[in-house]
Amino acid sequence: MLDIRGLTKRYQGSADGRPAVVTALDDVSVSVAAGEYVAVQGPSGCGKSTLLLAAGGLLAPSAGSVSFNGQDVYALTPEARARWRAESIGFVFQQFQLIPYLSVADNVLAPTLAQPLADGRARALALLQRFGLTHRHDHVPAALSTGEQQRVALARALLHRPRLLLCDEPTGNLDDDSARAVWECLAEFHRGGGAILLVTHDAGAAAKTQRVVRLARKEDQPCPSAQRVGSRAVR
Amino acid sequence: MSVWRLILREILYRKASFLLGVAAVLVAAGSVVAAVSLLRRYDLRTEQRAAAQEAELRRTLAAAEDDYREITKGLGFNILILPKDQNLSDLYAEDFASKLMPEAYAERLLQARVASINHVLPILQQKLKWAERERTVLLVGTRGEIPSADKDASKPLLDLVAPGAVVLGNELHRSLKLSVGDKLTLLGREFTVSRLQPERGNKDDITLWINLGEAQKLLQRDGQINAILALECNCAADRLSTIRGDIAAILPDTQVIEFGTQALARAEVRSRAAAHARDAMQRENDSRARQRAERSSLFAVLAPLLVTACSIWAALLAADNVRGRVREIGVLRALGVRSRQILALFLARAALMGLAGALLGFAAGWLGSWAWDARSGVGPPLGALFPPVLFVLVLAVTPLFAALVSFVPAQFAAQQDPAEALRER
Numbered sequence: 100m101l102d103i104r105g106l107t108k109r110y111q112g113s114a115d116g117r118p119a120v121v122t123a124l125d126d127v128s129v130s131v132a133a134g135e136y137v138a139v140q141g142p143s144g145c146g147k148s149t150l151l152l153a154a155g156g157l158l159a160p161s162a163g164s165v166s167f168n169g170q171d172v173y174a175l176t177p178e179a180r181a182r183w184r185a186e187s188i189g190f191v192f193q194q195f196q197l198i199p200y201l202s203v204a205d206n207v208l209a210p211t212l213a214q215p216l217a218d219g220r221a222r223a224l225a226l227l228q229r230f231g232l233t234h235r236h237d238h239v240p241a242a243l244s245t246g247e248q249q250r251v252a253l254a255r256a257l258l259h260r261p262r263l264l265l266c267d268e269p270t271g272n273l274d275d276d277s278a279r280a281v282w283e284c285l286a287e288f289h290r291g292g293g294a295i296l297l298v299t300h301d302a303g304a305a306a307k308t309q310r311v312v313r314l315a316r317k318e319d320q321p322c323p324s325a326q327r328v329g330s331r332a333v334r
Numbered sequence: 335m336s337v338w339r340l341i342l343r344e345i346l347y348r349k350a351s352f353l354l355g356v357a358a359v360l361v362a363a364g365s366v367v368a369a370v371s372l373l374r375r376y377d378l379r380t381e382q383r384a385a386a387q388e389a390e391l392r393r394t395l396a397a398a399e400d401d402y403r404e405i406t407k408g409l410g411f412n413i414l415i416l417p418k419d420q421n422l423s424d425l426y427a428e429d430f431a432s433k434l435m436p437e438a439y440a441e442r443l444l445q446a447r448v449a450s451i452n453h454v455l456p457i458l459q460q461k462l463k464w465a466e467r468e469r470t471v472l473l474v475g476t477r478g479e480i481p482s483a484d485k486d487a488s489k490p491l492l493d494l495v496a497p498g499a500v501v502l503g504n505e506l507h508r509s510l511k512l513s514v515g516d517k518l519t520l521l522g523r524e525f526t527v528s529r530l531q532p533e534r535g536n537k538d539d540i541t542l543w544i545n546l547g548e549a550q551k552l553l554q555r556d557g558q559i560n561a562i563l564a565l566e567c568n569c570a571a572d573r574l575s576t577i578r579g580d581i582a583a584i585l586p587d588t589q590v591i592e593f594g595t596q597a598l599a600r601a602e603v604r605s606r607a608a609a610h611a612r613d614a615m616q617r618e619n620d621s622r623a624r625q626r627a628e629r630s631s632l633f634a635v636l637a638p639l640l641v642t643a644c645s646i647w648a649a650l651l652a653a654d655n656v657r658g659r660v661r662e663i664g665v666l667r668a669l670g671v672r673s674r675q676i677l678a679l680f681l682a683r684a685a686l687m688g689l690a691g692a693l694l695g696f697a698a699g700w701l702g703s704w705a706w707d708a709r710s711g712v713g714p715p716l717g718a719l720f721p722p723v724l725f726v727l728v729l730a731v732t733p734l735f736a737a738l739v740s741f742v743p744a745q746f747a748a749q750q751d752p753a754e755a756l757r758e759r
Contacts, residue, residue, distance in 0.1 A: 148757075157668060158753040178672055185670020196665045196756065200347030201340070208335040213670030219335075255669070 100294055101131040101154060101263055105163035108149055123149045126163070129312050131263065131296050136289045138297045138305035141314030147298040148267050150314070154296060155188050155265050156180045167263075185214035189256030193268035195248040197240040197255075203227065204236040207254045214259060226254035230284065246277025253284050264288060266297045270304065282307060337675070341683050348655065352687060355651045355736075359691020360698060362644035363732050367699025368706075369633035370724055375707050376629065380622045387615050395608050413451060414591045415443075415562040415581060422591070429472060429537055430459045431560040437546070439585050440562050446584040451577060453565040458549050458558065464542075466519045467510060472503075472541040473520070475549020497545045499528035505539035507531075520544070521552045562588075645739040652684060652740035656747040663747055664755025673748040680744035681737045688736025692728050 105126050112121035124146040131137045139147050152158040153165055156172045165172045167187065172180060190196075197206050207223040216222065227233050230250040240248055249269060256264060266285065270278035282304060289295055297308060305311045345352045416425070417433035425431050440456035458475040478494025495501055500520070502512060507530045512518065516527045525544060533539060550556050578590045656663075663676055700720075737744075 149753075152753045152756065155668065157756070158751075178674075181667070181670050181672045183670075184668070188670075190668045192756070196661065196668075198340075198662055198665065200343045201335075205335050205339070205343065209340075209666070210669045211335050212337060212340065212666065212675065213672070 100133040100135075100168055101129075101296065102166040102169075103127065103129045103150070103154060103163070104166070106150065106153060106160050106165065107162040108146070108153060108158065109161045124153070124160075127314065128163075129154075129296075131294050133262065134289070134292045134294055135310065136285075136295045136297070136308045138299055138308040138311045139314060140299065140302070140305050140311055143300075145314045147314060151265050151267050151296065151298050155190060156184050181213065185210060186259060187262050189259070189261035189264045191249075191252055191256050191264065191266040191269045193271040195240070195245075195252045195272075197248055197251055199240055202237050202239060203232060203243070203251050206240065206251055207258055209255060210258050216259060219258070222258060223254070226257060227251075230254050230280075244277070246273050246280060249273055249277065249281055250284065253281065257288065262294060264293055264295045266295060266299075268299055269297070270299075270301065278304075337679055337682065341679065341686065344659075345683065345686070348658070351651060351655055351658075352683075355648055355684075355687040356691045356694065358644040358647040358651065359688050359732060359736055360695040362641045362648075363692045363695025363728055364699040364702065365637050365640040365695075367696050367724065367728060368703045369637045369699075371700050371703035371721070372706065373626070373630060373633065374721065375703060376626055379707075380619075380626070383622075384615070384619060387618070391608070391611050391615060394611065398608065412592060413564040413577060415439075415564065415585070415588050416591065417560065418587045418589050420560075420589065428461055430461050434555060434558040434560050435585075435588065437550075437557050437559045439588070440559070443562065443564075443581070443584055448577075448580045448584065451564040451580070453563075455563040456546065456559045457561050457563060458546060458553065458555055459560060460553055462521075464520060470540070471506065472537055473549060473553070474541055474543045475546040475553075476543055477546035495543050495545050496528065497548055498524075498526060499545070500525035501529040501531060501543035502527055503531050503539040503541040504533040506542065523548075523552065645735070648684075648687070648736060649739045649743065652680070652743040653746075655683070656680065656743045659747070660750060660755045663750045664752045667750075667752035668756065676750075677744050677748035680740060680747050684737045684740035684744065685733040688733035689729070691736065692732035695732070696725060696728050 105128055106124050107122070107126055108124040109120050109122045111118065113119055114121070127146070127150060129137070129139070129150070139150060141147050149158060153160050156165070156175075159173050167183065170183075172183065175183060198209060201209065204220075204223055204227065207226060208219055210216075211219045224233070224236070227236050230253065232247060232250055232254070235243060235247060235251075240251065243251065249272075253269070264285070269285070270281050273281065285295060285297070286307070295308070297304070299305055416431050417435045420431045420433040437456055440454055443451075444454050456477065459472060461470060461472050463469075464471045476495055500518065502510075506512070507527070510518075512527050512530075514527050514530060518525055518527065520542065531538060531541075544552075546559070550558065574590070574592045577592075581588060581590050666676065667673070
């Protein structure tokens with residue numbers, strides 16, 4: 100379903116106070132099949148989040164391609180890419196990225212700004228019920244615990260029934276109980292046939308996935324340059 | 335969820351920023367509305383004042399006209415119509431006109447309804463030796479004033495002298511010791527004294543007035559007269575030329591003389607006073623027009639300055655709003671919201687800010703201009719000058735203008751790199 104080929108991302112940065120081209124990703128190839136649960140692991144600064152943003156059509160690569168069901172995502176117009184993202188992709192961030200002035204219910208419904216959903220409200224309430232947040236539907240994010248906030252973010256990501264969930268350290272800021280609840284949610288999504296590309300430091304979490312892709316720093320490149328060193332199927 | 339819900343929630347969340355933006359628009363719209371309203375109020379006050387002055391001037395002039403008419407009437411006839419071939423030197427030397435014209439001229443003049451003269455009186459006069467009393471007198475034959483069908487039938491200036499009756503000038507009846515009812519003989523004919531004139535200090539004091547028909551017979555001038563006396567109407571600026579023109583059209587073989595009287599002098603003074611009043615009014619109008627132009631110029635500079643300053647202020651607030659919402663923009667883009675939707679989101683917020691500012695600014699400008707006028711106690715009432723066109727214009731243009739000044743920050747938000755925005759800390 101998702102096929103990343105020779106992905107390279109360079110951007111203008113600085114080294115020793117001088118302008119320099121920094122390579123964030125160098126010739127990385129990853130693929131995620133429909134319904135597959137894949138983890139990406141690697142040290143800090145090796146480009147895991149960059150990979151995720153590029154996979155979600157938010158960061159155009161310097162070289163290489165990102166295809167979804169055979170369609171080059173970056174060959175689409177920005178409008179078509181946004182529509183594809185709204186229909187097919189769900190994002191879950193480490194920092195939750197909830198909109199602070201919207202209630203829990205409105206945050207879950209935020210994707211309908213991009214793509215109206217006939218049963219949007221009913222589905223949002225159903226998701227909130229599933230994640231045990233019904234009693235919080237009218238609260239603003241600041242009134243929630245971090246675990247609750249991440250569950251709201253998950254509910255938002257699942258509103259449009261995406262085919263691929265892109266998760267960036269979804270439990271990075273959570274306590275064990277909250278993290279466990281999130282893993283359960285992700286597992287449930289996967290059991291329902293959804294594909295997940297998960298970026299995580301947590302070896303335990305990676306162990307729950309079907310396959311782990313490891314990114315490592317290139318020997319002669321300072322942080323944050325990285326290169327693919329390989330991938331292995333763990334299950 | 336609708337875009338409007340998101341916008342309203344955001345406005346409530348960032349109340350201070352929104353209110354500051356509304357205040358900027360309020361000041362801009364309010365200054366324009368206040369400037370326009372103040373000028374309108376100034377114009378209305380000027381019109382009212384000018385109308386009041388005009389009315390006062392008309393009243394004064396009308397009073398002066400009446401006054402003049404009364405004075406003129408009190409002093410007697412002031413227009414003398416003579417045969418055209420009458421030599422004026424002879425007239426002044428002899429005290430009467432030697433040339434004659436038909437008596438019917440008087441009827442013709444009156445029938446023509448000349449607006450510039452009143453009280454038409456045909457006379458036949460001649461200086462003669464009163465042999466019976468051995469003195470020189472002025473004999474005047476009069477049939478009395480000819481009644482006019484369409485003019486004021488007030489008391490005539492000179493009454494009809496009945497046949498067989500004589501009216502005596504002061505010098506005559508005093509020196510001859512004659513009284514009303516006494517008999518006297520003139521040119522062989524007997525008359526009864528019907529009235530004695532008071533002293534006038536002119537040739538009237540040696541004048542005898544008898545019936546015109548009897549005078550024509552005594553002097554053998556049947557159907558003829560040598561002058562028509564009239565009272566001019568003070569209704570034209572250039573009276574004499576108007577009267578001359580009017581009479582020449584009816585009686586082409588006559589000439590017209592105006593007596594120099596005190597009334598004329600007084601009328602002249604009043605005319606000049608009226609002219610001065612008009613000049614003063616014109617000067618005041620000019621002065622107010624100058625003041626209006628000065629105010630207009632001041633507003634023409636101040637209002638755009640305020641609008642520009644407030645536009646910059648609103649644009650900076652919009653930029654600040656965008657800067658504070660970078661991550662939110664990134665999240666929305668990650669959720670599939672398109673860049674033109676982001677643009678519309680920020681422009682709609684600015685338009686709402688403009689609408690609120692326009693409503694408040696209109697109210698502030700309009701009420702402010704009224705309060706400013708009411709301060710001096712001369713302004714028109716609050717509801718008198720509600721400008722519907724300006725109201726609609728302000729409400730339509732201000733939101734568009736607010737959106738326009740916010741366009742650059744909104745465009746920046748729409749073009750924001752979502753990946754960069756999501757990495758924002």
